[in-house]
Each structure stands twice: as C-alpha cells, then as structure tokens.
Amino acid sequence: MVSRDSGTAAGLRYTAVGIAATGLGGIGTAFCVDQAVLDAGLVGDQATFRIQKCITSKDGKTFTTSCWGTVHAQQGDWSARLDEMPSSYSPDQAVQVRCVARDCRQQDASGAAGFLMGFCVTLVVLGAGLLSLLTAARCWLGPDFARVTHPRRAKLVDKGFTVFWLSVVVLFFGSAVILLAGAH
Numbered sequence: 001m002v003s004r005d006s007g008t009a010a011g012l013r014y015t016a017v018g019i020a021a022t023g024l025g026g027i028g029t030a031f032c033v034d035q036a037v038l039d040a041g042l043v044g045d046q047a048t049f050r051i052q053k054c055i056t057s058k059d060g061k062t063f064t065t066s067c068w069g070t071v072h073a074q075q076g077d078w079s080a081r082l083d084e085m086p087s088s089y090s091p092d093q094a095v096q097v098r099c100v101a102r103d104c105r106q107q108d109a110s111g112a113a114g115f116l117m118g119f120c121v122t123l124v125v126l127g128a129g130l131l132s133l134l135t136a137a138r139c140w141l142g143p144d145f146a147r148v149t150h151p152r153r154a155k156l157v158d159k160g161f162t163v164f165w166l167s168v169v170v171l172f173f174g175s176a177v178i179l180l181a182g183a184h
Helices: 004-040 109-141 151-183
Strands: 045-059 062-073 076-082 094-100 103-105
Touching (some): 062 094, 076 103
C-alpha cells in the first residue's frame, strides 16, 4: 500500500518539473516564433541596405560574410553591419532588407526554417511540462481529474492529439529539408 506522503512528494516533483518545463518551453517557443517571423521577412519596415564593404571570415569549416553599409529607411538612415550575407555581394550594391527598430535582416528561408525547428523542439518541451502539471494535479486530485470518459469524446480528443503532434513532426522535418536545401 502506498502512503499519502509518497503521493504528495510525487505531486511536488511533477509540479516542479512541470513548471520548469512549461516556462522553458513557453519562452523558447515564443523566441523561436519571433525569430522565424523576422527571418522570413514577414514583419518590419522595408528598407534598402547600401553595401560599402564585405569581409568573409572562416571559423573552422564555416565561412561567414559580414557586410557594412548604410540602411536607408523611412525613419532615417544609419550605419549597420549585417552578418551571414551571401559572399557574392559587392560594394555599392543595394539590397532590400526588413527592419524592426534598428534590427535589419534580409529574408532568409534557411534561418526561418532553423527557428521553426527550434519551435518544434520547444513545443515538445512545453507539452511535456503541461503533461507533468496534469500528472501532478492527478496525484493530488485523484486519477480521474481532467480525464475524458465518454468514449466518443475520448476518441475525438485522441485523434486531435495525434493530428497535432503529427503536424509538429511534419513541420520539423519540412523545416529540416528547407534548411538542408538552403545549405547547398
């Protein structure tokens, strides 16, 4: 027979893990969505970046091109450095960018795909945290707390969860394909 104290201790552990995972997953999910939207160029004011010089540096096997120049936008002009630019850019070339405040980016499908992959991973962490909180609530309030008992509704909920997590898996692997296609 299990004592009530072990159920309370388990409930506390599930609560602690659930709060930590839900917080981490929620913050990570929000960050990844925000960065993916920025990299995809879905938000921000359109501006022109006039390149003055570009330098390509090597870090191990990775090459990164950084360009310095002037951003011309509605809210004014300012000097900026944009990283991870194509190495084919030359001085005096103008490229279109999107700026939120003074954070300017060129549309980057690979960057957006990378953040979407991060979104999927943090969404799994968020889901695990919420499941841990549900388990903690069941430790304290009984095993039938928030359980769908009607057979039709239970089947519908089960299908809904299956479709949701399958769509997360498809989004993750679709983002991976876009990321790998952009690398070549």
